[in-house]
């Protein structure tokens with residue numbers, strides 16, 4: 001193999017490795033962006049949040065309510081224990 005061919009082959013390997021490295025970084029960044037979107041909470045208006053219970057259904061007895069912080073796993077903002085929304089889970 002000539003010196004030029006060896007040089008071209010090595011340059012190709014470096015370029016391929018660099019390309020694959022950049023592609024890997026892009027894949028990781030894309031995955032992180034998807035995770036962030038998945039963690040985004042729904043606005044109260046979209047969840048049809050209301051400050052009063054719906055019969056015997058309220059945030060206080062919803063599985064998504066986080067009583068310690070007065071928040072919800074899926075709806076954004078402060079959440080009242082007496083409130084209710086369409087995502088209620090019993």
Ligand code: SF4
Pocket residue numbers: 047049058059060062063064065066071072073074075079083084085086087088089
């Ligand atoms: S999902 Fe709705 S009902 Fe359940 S805790 Fe969150 S805001 Fe309250």
